[in-house]
Amino acid sequence: MQTQSERGIALVLALFLMAAMSVLGASLMFLSQTETYASMNYRMMSQARYAGEAGIQRAANFLLAQYVPPSDTGTDVLTSYNYSVSPVTYNNLPVVLSAKDATCTGSNYPVAASQTAFCNAAKGTLTAGNASILYNATATLIAMQSFVSYSSVPVVVQTWQITGDGSLSGSRTATVEVAATIETPKMPAYGYAAFAT
Numbered sequence: 001m002q003t004q005s006e007r008g009i010a011l012v013l014a015l016f017l018m019a020a021m022s023v024l025g026a027s028l029m030f031l032s033q034t035e036t037y038a039s040m041n042y043r044m045m046s047q048a049r050y051a052g053e054a055g056i057q058r059a060a061n062f063l064l065a066q067y068v069p070p071s072d073t074g075t076d077v078l079t080s081y082n083y084s085v086s087p088v089t090y091n092n093l094p095v096v097l098s099a100k101d102a103t104c105t106g107s108n109y110p111v112a113a114s115q116t117a118f119c120n121a122a123k124g125t126l127t128a129g130n131a132s133i134l135y136n137a138t139a140t141l142i143a144m145q146s147f148v149s150y151s152s153v154p155v156v157v158q159t160w161q162i163t164g165d166g167s168l169s170g171s172r173t174a175t176v177e178v179a180a181t182i183e184t185p186k187m188p189a190y191g192y193a194a195f196a197t
Helices: 009-066 112-121 189-195
Strands: 096-098 123-128 131-148 154-168 174-183
Touching: 009 112, 009 123, 009 131, 009 154, 009 174, 096 112, 112 123
Parallel strands: none
Antiparallel strands: 096 131, 123 131, 131 154, 154 174
């Protein structure tokens, strides 16, 4: 009985092992690339979200601190609005203050100065490392109510829906839109009556 020669089996085993190691190495490289892209996408989404929230904060700051609501007299009068519907309308279109583009063309508001002031206040750029992140906001007047306060002074309370957009530009882009609602509180005067003298 003659035994078969086992010459060359080491070469065949080495080829199989090299093929298995190549497949394992390629799958690990693909896995690491996928993880890198996933973490990059999360970072970009987070940065764009923070920029969108910055747009909301800038718009809310404008509406609560700088904006003068309509009144019975002056350039921004209550009669310009239909506030018996929601959203409030002006010229049969929703009342909107927009900072989406440089010319504020998306705004529908009776006073041009308020449009320009909002446009300048509710947009900007954030810097994160080497990236520039743009943000802007749009505010829609959802509800408005006028009443006479306890001191016989007319008061206007408003509810605004603010939509903030954050966008990261570059070779890979990210855009996030977030929304918030702000409301002017209406407080009863008799709540402080116990402390009056």
